[in-house]
Amino acid sequence: MKIARYPGLTEWPGEVIQTSGRLAGICDGTFDITCAPLTSLWRYYSGIPEIPPEEEIDKSIALVDYRSLEIDSESHTGRLSRIGQAVDLGGVGKGYTADVVAWIYKGLGVESAYINMGGNVMVLGNKPDGGCWLIGIQHPRGRRGVPVCVLPVSNKSVVTSGDYEKCFSLNGRMYHHILDPQTGYPTDSGLVSTTVVCDCSTTADIFSTATFVLGLEKGMDLIGGMTDVEAVFIDKNKRIYITEGLRDCLGLTEEADGYSCFVYK
Numbered sequence: 001m002k003i004a005r006y007p008g009l010t011e012w013p014g015e016v017i018q019t020s021g022r023l024a025g026i027c028d029g030t031f032d033i034t035c036a037p038l039t040s041l042w043r044y045y046s047g048i049p050e051i052p053p054e055e056e057i058d059k060s061i062a063l064v065d066y067r068s069l070e071i072d073s074e075s076h077t078g079r080l081s082r083i084g085q086a087v088d089l090g091g092v093g094k095g096y097t098a099d100v101v102a103w104i105y106k107g108l109g110v111e112s113a114y115i116n117m118g119g120n121v122m123v124l125g126n127k128p129d130g131g132c133w134l135i136g137i138q139h140p141r142g143r144r145g146v147p148v149c150v151l152p153v154s155n156k157s158v159v160t161s162g163d164y165e166k167c168f169s170l171n172g173r174m175y176h177h178i179l180d181p182q183t184g185y186p187t188d189s190g191l192v193s194t195t196v197v198c199d200c201s202t203t204a205d206i207f208s209t210a211t212f213v214l215g216l217e218k219g220m221d222l223i224g225g226m227t228d229v230e231a232v233f234i235d236k237n238k239r240i241y242i243t244e245g246l247r248d249c250l251g252l253t254e255e256a257d258g259y260s261c262f263v264y265k
Contacts, residue, residue, distance in 0.1 A: 016089065016096040017071055017078060019202055024066040027210035027222065032181045036086035037063045042179060042186075049168045051175070057184035064181050095159055095205025098122035102201070119165070122157040122201045139255055140164055140193040140234055148256045149232065149240065152249050157201035161208040162193040180213050189215030195232040196223070197246070203229070216241060220264050233264075 020033045037060040045052045068081040080086070089096075094117040102122050105113050113124040114133060123133040135158045136147025151158060163186075166177035180187040194212040196204040207229065211219030216233055223231045223243060230245045241264040242250055252261060 016092060016202060017069070017087065018073065019096075020089070020092050020206065021066050021069050021071070023203065023206045023210075027206070027214075029066060029181055030213040031091060031206050031210040032064055032066045033087050033089055033092065034066050034069055034080065034085055035064050035091075035179065035181050036088035037084060038179055038181065038184055039088050039090065039177075040086075042177070046166075046168045046175070046177075049170055049175075051170065061181070061184045091209050092202060092205045094118065094120040095157070095201040095203070098157060098201035119161070120157070120159045120201055120205060123153055124155060126154050136253070137195050137232060138162060138164075138193070139253075142255055146255050147253050148234070148259060149250055149252050149261070151197065151232075151246065153197065156197055156199060157204045158195060158197050159201060159204035159208045160193060160195040161212045163212075164192070178209060178212050187213045189213060189219075190235050191215060191219070191233055192236055193232075193234040194219065197230040197232075198226070198228060207231075216264075234259075 017033065024032050041052050041056055041060050063082060063085045068085060069078065071078045098115050098117050098120050099122070101115050102124055105124060111125045112128050115122040121135050127133055132152035132154050135151045135153055137149050137151065137160055139146045139148035140162050142148065161178060163176040163178065167174050176186050178187055179185065189212065191212055194208050196207040196211065198204050207223065211222060211231065211233065214222060216235060219233060220231065223229050230243045232246065232250065233241045238259045240259055240261040242261060244263055247263050250261065252259060
């Protein structure tokens with residue numbers, strides 16, 4: 001049986017690497033799949049837990065550069081230009097997988113589907129009853145599974161990045177897993193959660209991470225330069241900022257007590 005192609009995907013998995021490299025340039029390197037030396041370093045020390053020595057962070061940063069990644073789509077091969085460099089697809093793998101699953105479903109004639117990769121949601125069409133899918137955005141300071149707001153979507157991916165995932169505490173301070181490739185440390189942009197809504201889950205996955213690192217103003221500038229991409233950003237002061245396209249559809253839940261919603265101008 002021949003499965004129809006899903007928009008944005010090719011027949012081989014290397015497309016995720018090509019897409020990641022292309023979008024890294026658009027994001028000014030705030031998302032970079034060559035960050036493996038850095039993420040591996042923090043993963044090791046978070047298990048102790050300790051902060052990695054500054055000299056080790058500096059050595060790892062020197063190996064992070066998406067521009068050194070070369071892909072040959074004809075031979076399905078890739079290479080990195082320097083010894084010690086490596087690729088980490090942890091920041092895009094779930095989004096890409098959701099796209100592949102949706103691609104397969106569409107090839108099988110499925111018109112209504114809900115795909116949940118944990119923080120990465122992809123929906124096809126509407127619910128079987130004809131209504132939009134209602135996607136909850138995790139309350140950044142609430143219990144797991146408790147949404148702070150809800151979005152009705154159809155044929156979209158909704159991907160959230162937050163500082164409450166994969167974190168550890170040391171000397172009264174929390175350290176999360178979203179690293180700034182330029183500083184080598186967990187980013188402190190003033191945001192605690194970023195959600196991106198668009199047709200492609202791979203793109204949403206990349207942009208949710210990049211905007212978390214960029215912060216409110218630069219992150220919204222990035223989203224504003226994209227076509228058919230919307231966003232929900234939550235900052236440390238319980239303010240929820242949304243793009244214009246979500247003005248009339250995002251709803252706060254009862255658990256959003258103390259949170260305020262604004263359309264970002």
